[in-house]
Amino acid sequence: MQMNHNFRELKIWQKGIDLVDGCYDYTSTLPKDEKYNLVSQINRCSCSVPTNIAEGCGKRTSNHFAEYLSTSLGSCFELEMHLVICERRNFGNPELRNELSLKIIELKNMIFNFREKIVESKKS
Numbered sequence: 001m002q003m004n005h006n007f008r009e010l011k012i013w014q015k016g017i018d019l020v021d022g023c024y025d026y027t028s029t030l031p032k033d034e035k036y037n038l039v040s041q042i043n044r045c046s047c048s049v050p051t052n053i054a055e056g057c058g059k060r061t062s063n064h065f066a067e068y069l070s071t072s073l074g075s076c077f078e079l080e081m082h083l084v085i086c087e088r089r090n091f092g093n094p095e096l097r098n099e100l101s102l103k104i105i106e107l108k109n110m111i112f113n114f115r116e117k118i119v120e121s122k123k124s
Helices: 011-027 032-057 062-089 094-123
Strands: none
Touching: 011 032, 011 062, 011 094, 032 062, 062 094
């Protein structure tokens, strides 16, 4: 099955890009000595979310696309974990962190459901 998704039109990609913006805003509030640790990790895994969605759109089959969605989902979980560390260390702006946490939960659900829909459509 040929995939023909324009990633820019996918809500999960749009929300993923918004998540990246929010993460860059949040990491600007983290301690400077975390620049090469948490700041880098948070920014990199947040970028991974929409990047894998976009890359998956270019794959030939729904199975390949689903794998990239799984990677994107994994990056959401990684990002969520980094925010837990920030919370435990009392790093950064707590309001921004809470907003990000809510966005991550919403996006995880959306990516999971979209991936399931793609896998199910292949079975039909």
